[in-house]
Amino acid sequence: MKLLHTSDWHIGRTFHTHSTLAHLRTVLDALADAVREQGVDVVLVAGDVFDLSMPSADAMTLLSDVFRSIRDAGAQIVVTSGNHDSITRLGFHAEWIRHAGIHVLTQHHSLDEPVPLTDEHGPVHVYGIPYLEPSLLRHSYLDVDLRTHEQALAFAMQRINADRAQRGGRSVVLSHCFTADVAASDGVERDITSGGLDLVPTSVFDGPDYVALGHIHGRAQLSERVRYSGAPLHYSFSETDKLRGGWLVELDADGLADVTWLDLPVPRRLVQLTGELETLLADAAHAECESHWVKAVLTDQVRPMDAMRRLQQRFPHCVALEYRPSVVAEAIAASYGDRVKEKTDAQIVGEFLAYVRNGVGPSEYERGLVHELLIEQDLREVPA
Template sequence: MKILHTSDWHIGRTFHTHSTLGHLRIVLDALAGAVREQGIDVVLVAGDVFDSSMPSAEAMTLLSDAFRTIREAGARIVMTSGNHDSITRLGFHAEWIRLADIHVLTQHSRLEEPVTLEDEQGPVHFYGIPYLEPSLIRHDYPGVELRTHEQALAFAMQRINEDRAMRAGRSVVLSHCFTADVAPSDGVERDISSGGLDLVPASVFDGPDYVALGHIHGRAQLSERVRYSGAPLHYSFSETDKLRGGWLVELGADRLGEVAWLDLPVPRRLTPLTGELDDLLTDARYAEHEGDWVKAILTDRVRPMDAMRRLQQRFTHCVALEFKPSVTAELTTASYGERVRERTDGEIVAGFLEFVRNGVGPSEYERGLVNELFVEQDVREVRA
C-alpha cells in the first residue's frame, strides 16, 4: 500500500494579511496529480486541516474541492483534527462522507475503532488520535490521571495497542502533538503551556508500523517509522529553507517498506533580503526576487523614511520590514546631567539625534533648522 503523509494544511490562514487560499489550491491540485502519477492509495492529513475553529465558506469550499480531486485521482483519505480545528465542524459530515472513502477521525472516545482499508496483501488499520487537551478530556476518564499531554497520548496509545493486538494486519497511527525529540522553533504550532507539559516522547508511539505526526511545519524524522511531514505552504519567514511536500510511505506485506520524500510546488518563494534601502531598490542582482514574498532587513544607519512603500514599488509582495543598522551607537554609563553639562542647546539636540540614530548626527539642513528655531526662541524671550 502506498500512503502519502501530510499535515497542517491550515486552510484559511493568512500570510501577513494576504490570503493563502489560492496558493494552497495550487499545492493541493499538485498533490492530487502526484496521487495519480505515483499510484498512491491513501492520503493522510495529521491534524490542523483548517486554521480556525470557525472556517470561512471559502475555506470549506477549498477542502471540499481537495476531497474531490484527490478521490478522483484514486486515493482514499484519512484525517484527524489538530489544535486549530473544531472537532465538531471538521467531523460534522464524517458519517456520510465515510461512504466516499473519506475518513475524518475526531472523537477521542472512538480511538479503538480504526479505519480498515484493504490491499492485495491484507488489511491496514488506520487509527486517528485527535489533538488531546488533557484539561478537556480528563472528566471523561475519572479513573485515569490525565494532567499532561504525555499522559494523554500514552493513554490513547495504550487503548490503540490493545486493539491492535486483537487484529491481524498492519497499522498506522495519525497524531497531532509536539514531541520532545524535536527542537522548538517558530515553525512549531504550540499552545501556551507551563513547564513543558505539552511535550511527548517519541517512545509513546511504539507499536504501529508507521506513525504520521502533525503540529510542526517542517519535516522531521524521529525514527524510520515516526515522522513529521510539515505544512504544504510556508507560513512564516522562519520556514524559508524548509522543504514543502510529504512522506511517501510504502507498507509491505508484514512491515514498513521504503519511505521517500515527495516534493510539492512552492507557489511563491519566501526571500529575506538584507542591505541598505538604496541598494535593495537599485541593485540588479535582486531582480529575480521581485515576485517573491520579501522580508527586507534594512542595515541603513538611519531609519529610512517611507521604506515599505518604496520597497513595494519594486517588490510587490514585500510584506515584512526589519530595521537592523549595521553600526550601532555605543552605550555610555554617564548620567544625562553629565552628558549635557556645559553644552549649548544646539549641541544637546545634536547629541540626542546622534544617540537615537546610531551615531549619525544632524545633517547640515537639520543643524540649520535647529539653530533657526533657537534664534527665534531667543528673540521671543528678549521681546517678552
C-alpha cells in the first residue's frame, strides 16, 4: 500500500493580507496529479485542513474540489482535525462521505475506531487522533489525569495500541501535535500554555508502522517511522528555505518498507532582499525576484521616504518592509541635557540630527540652512 502524508493545508489563510486560495489550488491540483502518477492508495492529512474555525464558502469549495480530484485520481482520503479546525464543521457529514472513500476523524470518543483498509498483504488500520486540548477533554474522562498534551496523547495511544493488539495487521496513526524532538522555530504552530510549550515525547507514538504528524510547517524526520510533512505552501518568510511537498510511504507485508520525499510546486517563491533602497531598485541581479513575494530589509542610514511604494513599482509582490540601518549609533549613557550643555544652537541641531538618524549628522547643505535660519532668528530678536 502506498500513502501520501500531508498536513497543515490551512485553506483560507492569507499571506500579508493576500489570499492564498489560488496558489493552494495549484499545489493541491498537482498533489492530485501526483496521486495518479505515483499510484497512491491513500492521502493522509494530519490536521489544520482549514485556517479558521469558520471557513469561508470559497474555502469550503476548494476543499470539496480537491477531495473530488484526489478521489478521481484513485486514492482514498483520511483526515483528522488540527487546532485551527472546528471539529464540528470539518466533521460535518463525516458519516456519509466515508461511503465515498473520504474519512474525516475528529471525535475523541472514536480514537480506537480505525479506518479499515486492505491491500494484497491484508488489512491496514488507519487511526486518527484529532487535536486534543486537555482542558476540553478531561471532563469526558473524569478518572484519567489529563492536564497536559503528553497525558492526552498517551491516553489516546494507549487506546489505539490496545485496539491494534486485538485487530492485528499493520497500522498507521495521524496526529496533530508538537513533539519534544522538534526545536522551536518561526514556522511552528505554537500551543502556548502556562509554563511554555506543551511538548509530547516521540516515544508516545511507539507501536504503529507509521505515524503521520502535523502542526509544524517544515518537514521533519523524528525517526524512520515518525515524521512531519510540513505545509504545502509557504505561509511566512521564516519558511523560505523549507521544502514543500509530502512523504510517500510504502507498506509491505511486514510493515514500513520505504519512505521518500515528493516535491510539490511553489506557485510564487519567497525572497528577502537586503540593502539600500536605491541599490535594490537598480541592481539587475534582482530581476528574477520581480515575480516573487518580497520582504525588503533596508540598510540606509536615513530612513527613505515612500519606500514601499517605490519598491512595489519594481517588485509588485513586495509585502513586507523592515528598516535595519547598517550602522547604528552607539548608545551614550549621558543624559540629553548633559550632552548639549555649553553647546551652540547649531551644534545642538547637529547632535539631534545625528541622534535620530543613527549617527548621521547634518550635510553641508543642512549646516548652511541651519546657519541661515539661526541668523534670521537672531535678527528677529534684536530690539528695534
